[in-house]
Amino acid sequence: MASPASAPPAAALDPADLSAVRAALLAWFGRTARTLPWRGGQEGARDPYRVWVAEILLQQTQVARGTVYYDRFLTAFPTVQDLAAAPQEAVLKAWEGCGYYARARNLHRAAQQVAQDGFPHSYDGWLALPGVGPYTAAAVSSLALNEARAVNDGNVRRVLARLHAEPQPTPAWVQARADALLDSARPGAWNEAVMDLGATVCTPAAPRCGACPLQPWCAAFASGAPAAYPAPKVRAAVRDVPVVAVLIGTPQQAVLERRVGALLGGLMGLPAEPLASGETPQAALERLCARLPAHPGAFLGSLTHVMTHRRVTLHLYAAQADLPRHLVAQEALSRLDQKALALAAQPALL
Numbered sequence: 001m002a003s004p005a006s007a008p009p010a011a012a013l014d015p016a017d018l019s020a021v022r023a024a025l026l027a028w029f030g031r032t033a034r035t036l037p038w039r040g041g042q043e044g045a046r047d048p049y050r051v052w053v054a055e056i057l058l059q060q061t062q063v064a065r066g067t068v069y070y071d072r073f074l075t076a077f078p079t080v081q082d083l084a085a086a087p088q089e090a091v092l093k094a095w096e097g098c099g100y101y102a103r104a105r106n107l108h109r110a111a112q113q114v115a116q117d118g119f120p121h122s123y124d125g126w127l128a129l130p131g132v133g134p135y136t137a138a139a140v141s142s143l144a145l146n147e148a149r150a151v152n153d154g155n156v157r158r159v160l161a162r163l164h165a166e167p168q169p170t171p172a173w174v175q176a177r178a179d180a181l182l183d184s185a186r187p188g189a190w191n192e193a194v195m196d197l198g199a200t201v202c203t204p205a206a207p208r209c210g211a212c213p214l215q216p217w218c219a220a221f222a223s224g225a226p227a228a229y230p231a232p233k234v235r236a237a238v239r240d241v242p243v244v245a246v247l248i249g250t251p252q253q254a255v256l257e258r259r260v261g262a263l264l265g266g267l268m269g270l271p272a273e274p275l276a277s278g279e280t281p282q283a284a285l286e287r288l289c290a291r292l293p294a295h296p297g298a299f300l301g302s303l304t305h306v307m308t309h310r311r312v313t314l315h316l317y318a319a320q321a322d323l324p325r326h327l328v329a330q331e332a333l334s335r336l337d338q339k340a341l342a343l344a345a346q347p348a349l350l
C-alpha cells in the first residue's frame with residue numbers, strides 16, 4: 001500500500017463537477033439501494049422513530065449484526081409510545097448485546113419526551129433530545145424531514161477523504177466537504193447513498209473502485225492507492241482492569257446487583273469489585289465478601305473481555321450468602337456477566 005504522503009495533496013472538488021457527482025451517486029443509489037428495515041416509506045419522509053432507533057442502535061455495530069438487534073428492539077417496542085411506557089429494565093433487556101448501554105437509557109428518556117411533546121420538526125429539535133448528537137440529528141432530519149443536513153460518520157469520512165485524497169480529515173474538514181457536496185433537493189436520498197457507498201463499495205480495506213460511481217472524480221483512485229486514505233487513526237491504548245466477581249447460587253438463579261456508571265449502569269450483574277492498585281484477587285474477594293456480606297468459596301475460573309478501550313480480566317469465585325436470588329434469564333446483563341455465567345455453567349465446575 002502506498003503512503004498517503006507520496007500521493008498528490010488534497011484538492012477541493014471542482015465546483016463545476018458537483019452536479020455531475022451528485023447525479024452519478026444518486027443514479028447508482030437508485031439502482032442499488034440496500035433494503036433495510038428502517039427505509040420504509042417515501043424518500044425524505046421515512047418513519048422518524050424507526051430511523052432514530054436504527055441510527056442509535058447501529059452506532060459501533062455492523063449493519064448485518066445490528067439488524068438482528070434492531071428487529072428484536074422494534075418487536076419489543078413497535079412505537080415511541082410503547083418505548084416511553086416501558087420500564088427501564090425492559091428497555092435494557094431488549095438492548096442486551098448491543099453494548100454502550102447509556103445509549104439505551106438516553107433513548108428511553110428521549111422517547112418519554114417525544115411521547116409527551118411529539119416528534120421534533122427540525123434538526124435543532126432532534127439535537128435537543130437526550131443522546132442525540134449532530135450525526136443522529138442530521139440523519140433523522142434529512143431522512144424523515146428532508147431537511148438539508150449532511151451526515152458525518154465513519155463511512156462519510158472515508159468516502160470524502162478518498163474523493164479528495166485527504167490523509168488526515170478532521171471532523172470539521174469532513175463536515176465542510178459533506179455540506180458542500182450534499183444534494184439539497186434530495187438530502188435524505190443523498191445521505192443514504194453516501195452511507196451505502198461507504199458500506200458496500202468504498203469499504204475500508206478493499207474499495208471496489210471498478211464498481212464506484214465516483215471513480216471519475218476520485219483523487220485517491222487516481223493516486224493508485226485508494227485504501228491508503230484516510231491514514232490509519234492512532235488507537236487509544238487499551239487499559240487493563242482486573243475484577244473479582246462471585247457467583248452466589250447457580251448460573252440460572254443467582255445473587256445479582258444493579259450496576260452503576262456510564263458504561264453498564266442500569267444493567268444487573270454478578271457482585272463484583274475492581275482490584276485496587278497492587279491488590280491480589282484473593283484480597284479483593286475478601287473485600288467484596290465483607291461488603292455483601294458472604295463467605296468466599298472456591299475459585300471457578302478467569303476470563304477476559306474487551307470493551308470500550310478496557311480489557312477486563314474477571315476472576316470468578318463461588319460464595320455463600322443468605323441473599324435474595326434473581327432468575328438470570330429475566331434480567332438484562334452485560335456480555336461480560338453472560339460470559340462469567342457461561343464459565344460457571346461449564347460441566348467440570350458443577
Ligand code: SF4
Binds near residue numbers: 159201202208209212
Ligand atoms: S473510486 Fe474507489 S476510493 Fe474512490 S470513492 Fe470510489 S470506491 Fe472509494
